[in-house]
Amino acid sequence: MNQHQNRSLTTTEIKSYLVTVVFVLVTILVVAIATLYPFKFSLPNSFSEFDFFSSFNNASSFQDQVNNVLLFMPLGFSLANLLQKLKIKIGLQIIIVLLVSAGLSSTVEVLQIFLPSRTPTPADIFNNTFGGYLGFLCFYFWNIQSLNNIVTQIEASTLRPSNKKITGLILAYFSVILLACIFWQSTTILSNWDLNYPLILGNESTGNRPWQGYISEVYITDKAITTEQAQTGFNDANYFRGFGDSLLANYQLNGKCCDQKQTVNLPQLLWQGKPTNIGEGKGVFLSSSQWLQTAKPVKNLSQRISKKSEFTLSATIATDNLQQTGPARIISISGNSLQRNLTLSQQGHSLDLRLRTPITGENGSDLQMIIPNVFIDNKFHQIIITYYKSTIKVFIDKVQRYYSFNLLELIPFNQKIFYYALTFIPLGAGLSFLSFFTKNSVTFSKLLVPSGILLPSIILEAILIGESDKSLSWKNLLLGILFTAGTMLIFRMRVAYLKIRS
Incomplete structure (x- = not known):
């Protein structure tokens, strides 16, 4: 039997x-x-x-x-x-x-x-x-039985807790916090720029996002600049030519813009479409029937900017139509209408910016960066855009007309909840089990839970403020604390329920 x-x-x-x-x-x-x-x-x-x-x-x-x-x-x-x-x-x-x-x-x-x-x-x-x-x-x-077995094993192993073992577990916990901080920092670097995209003026390479207007000059560097340097850029027409090795693109555009001698060692700009009126004296005229594109991808430019994760772009432009939408592409480093590294566009009277980072997506459109009332007339305007440490700054004609966007502060609240859940739910679960290991050690137990709940959120916010130039957000601090404490509380309540049942 x-x-x-x-x-x-x-x-x-x-x-x-x-x-x-x-x-x-x-x-x-x-x-x-x-x-x-x-x-x-x-x-x-x-x-x-x-x-x-x-x-x-x-x-x-x-x-x-x-x-x-x-x-x-x-x-x-x-x-x-x-x-x-x-x-x-x-x-x-x-x-x-x-x-x-x-x-x-x-x-x-x-x-x-x-x-x-x-x-x-x-x-x-x-x-x-x-x-x-x-x-x-x-x-x-x-699974109640499985969780009960784990808690029983942990409690049995902590009858005589080893300070060395507990210290190692706590250090491992805070190492995970630092890894989470590194992940957050990596969301705004330009490491995911594609090296196979050309530089296009006045359209996408597919020809389906035309812009109508004039461009007289374009400078691109792999260096961010300060407000004081931007002021010099507005006052001195030759300022960006003095950037030496950091000057990656220098296009002085006129009716003969596409002569190879004019572009020196840069990829040559070639007319696309059916050019008939290329403009004289005040820059090149771009429209749905004629736009400019480099003969090959601007690989060196994208690679340098991707490696340094900073850049400055200066362009002098004038729209010929105040109601253009699409958005209509003015300057773009892109493969098509859905994949890009960087794009300046016109959307009605507003300037629309798209920048490719891990957090903004391959179309650069997951976070909105719109500067209002840029295209309210047909005059030429110099636009300087500079990016450094997750912050993109835009100057229109003068440093007093200034806009700033920090990518981390643009994240919609529903996405932020998801990202914070990814970060802090595992930490809360880890802290709950770590508290079981240390409950018989008076030295550790009094400090572990409050510090384990508060420090992850504080450390993350402090690092992002220091490395990304963002402002202090009490909402972010509270969100991280709530996810960590909430996850830990739920696990501990579950364990308490198991003990009552047994």
Whole structure:
């Protein structure tokens, strides 16, 4: 009788393992279908290391980021279930879930290089990995018995707590905080600029966003400038020519703008469309039938700016139509109407700016930067735009007419909630388990919880203020504190409920 019961139990366990393994495989299959369908792979004739890395110069929209987190949650959930059945230690479970999620996501992103319908994105790997980890947390929060086992193990291991071990865990916790800060800093650098885009004046390369007006000069440097230097730029017509090696583009435009001698070592500008009236004396005239584009991509310019994550652009322009929309492209470093590094456009009377960063997307339009009342007449206006440490400054004709946008401060509130959830929910979960380790150590327990709740948000805000020139935001501080404290409180209430039940 007892032997038969033991055999039945073993058989049940095996069936349970098989069902769990099948569930894991199904979640992997769902990920593959969702990310690689319709599986129409195309292998290029030649493929270099440069082509490989440049394929990842893309950014995800906010909706894509949310979807990528949700897509990998079932994988993390099912993996946690399988690893718990295999009686693997909780610390090793977390590592396995993170490695499997990151490995599967990386494999998918590499395969998407060879799918014309897909664009690989580095941010997807992070979001997918976080989704797997979030699924792991959901499993243990949902599975009462598994959570009870973990708490019991932790409490048993803390009867004689080691100060050295506790210190190591606390240092690991704050190391994760610093990694989160590095991630936030990376969202506004220009590392994802595409090196294969040309410089275009008066349109997109596809010809479907024409602008009608005049451009007389364009300067682009890989150096940001101060307000005082901008004042000099307005007063001295030759100021930007003195930037030496930092001057990446210098186009003096007139009726003979496209003579190679005029462009020195820069990519040559060529007329596109059917040019008939190219303008004389006051710059070149651009319209739907004629615009300018460099003969080849401005690779050196994009590479230098991408590496330094700063630039200055000065242009003298005059619109010929005050009601242009589209927005109508004035100056653009772009591949088409949906992919760009940098674009200045006219939208009615306003100047529309688009800048490609990990947080603004590959179209640069996820965050709105609009300067009003720029095109209220047909006169020439000098516009100086400079970017440094996530802040873009725009001067119109004089430094007194000045606009400033900090990209981190432009994030819509719903997106900010999502990004802060990505950052602080894992920290709150980690802090809740860390508090169990230290509850029998008076020295650590009194300081850990309040400092663990407050410091992550304070550290993040302080680093972003110092590195990104943003202003102090009490809302951001409170949001981070609420996510950390809320997650920890929910886990502790769940554990208290388990103890009451047992």
